[in-house]
Amino acid sequence: MCLSVPLWDRVHPIVLGMPFNLFWISAWIPLTSLLLAAAKRIESRRPRVKRPAA
């Protein structure tokens, strides 16, 4: 989404009526939510560890 810019910054193919770059970025919005939901699930399965940080 960030570093791969030159790969997707273009108009074609047109998806859902949108130029590809707009579609790509917009698709990542709900994808982010999904990925975070998955991350949350993974995190809550890890054993709870007390770790002093200082």
Added chain:
Amino acid sequence: MSLEQWTVGDRSFGVLVMWLLMAGEIYTTFAFLGASGWVYSKGAPILYALAYLSLSNIVGFFVNPLIWQLGRRHGLQTQADIFQLLYGGRALPALVALIGIAAIVPYLQLQLTGLGIIVSVASYGAISQGHAMAIAAILIVGFVLVSGIRAVAAVSILKDFLMIVTVVFIGIAVPRMLYGGIGPLFARMMETHPSHLVMPGATGAYGHGWYISMVLVCSLGPMWPHSFASIFTAKDGETIRRNMVILPLYNLTLPAILFVGYAALLTLPGLANGDLAVMTLVRARFPAWFVGMIGGAGALAAIVPASVMLLTASTLFAKNVVRPLLAPGLTDVHVARVARGLVVALSALCLALALGTSVSLVGLLQLGYGLVGQFFPGLVLGLCWRRATGQAVGCGIVAGLATLCLLEFSRHDPFLGMNAGFVAVVVNASVMTALGACNVGRRVSVDLELEDDTAATQAP
């Protein structure tokens, strides 16, 4: 009302309220006017906004729960409090507070400016921008003084509802009304303004390098001081995590607004101020009551974040600058009073700035991101890295600030094709790690005891 209630609502907000509050403060007039204004005048580079919002949600997912834990455990109320906790002393927190305030002031000014535009256009010119800004400022001061963050959360509910409904509606309705849908809209764009659709759009300087650096620096968005205020209100860590998972969905309003921006470009070319595009288009095509509704949504889009920012900035100044440096004997009650006084003073300042100057909305915001980005190395690396010391962090921040000011004042933004704020954060982090690695300064020994707190919330 105690300082604790006023700033963090006694840490009792659940998932829904939190979502509304955080979304409420993130989605400002920038989202409403500025983003579409950019699409209008510059085109594709605005995609950075959608990208960075998603990335900042990811950063927030990992960072915010930690911040919340520290807040709950140690009774923290401001961002500077965390630096105080991690590194001790009074100078560093004060510096952090001052930078935070310096970043907030333009952002607040931006909200007032945006609100002035929205109201004056939505009222068909009946209310001038100046009057609208003054009235809004008074309103904001009013309910911040009376109820603090609870009032803000309540209004945020209304704001989010209005914003989602109106933006999604016009995002779909406008392209359909004018062009028969999104597909035909972009087909027209390709005929008439093909360069607008890819970077660098209509600008010379905002190409891929700039884009990458902008996205990276703005993804540090959770470093904004007022986001800390919202985080601290949550009643448990689970609330925070759940919130970070669903927060991205609010971003879907942005593509909708971008459609409207593109439509405005095609139907109303030649507007001097791109930020006016959406409102002008809406006023031209929709009945008056709808225009009023949009105006209301936009006004709230300014008022809610402005209130949180004002609350945050006043508390920062009162608690982390005035008390430590000038009047160490102040009780919390007095700090709360000073903070309230500052609410009035700061809003007067921002109003004066908004009335007196006219700068592009998005430009102001980018400067703000450069400033708050400076907190990221000290805060996040400091949480994970034992060698981080107050002195190292402080020097890093100063170096980053110096870099930012140097680049801005010599008009070198973007620098080597990269955003100045991003460069400054890199400098900051490098200085900090270098000094830390050389063991400059002593680390205050704080038993942070960070742990997964989901166990705590599941306990009967």
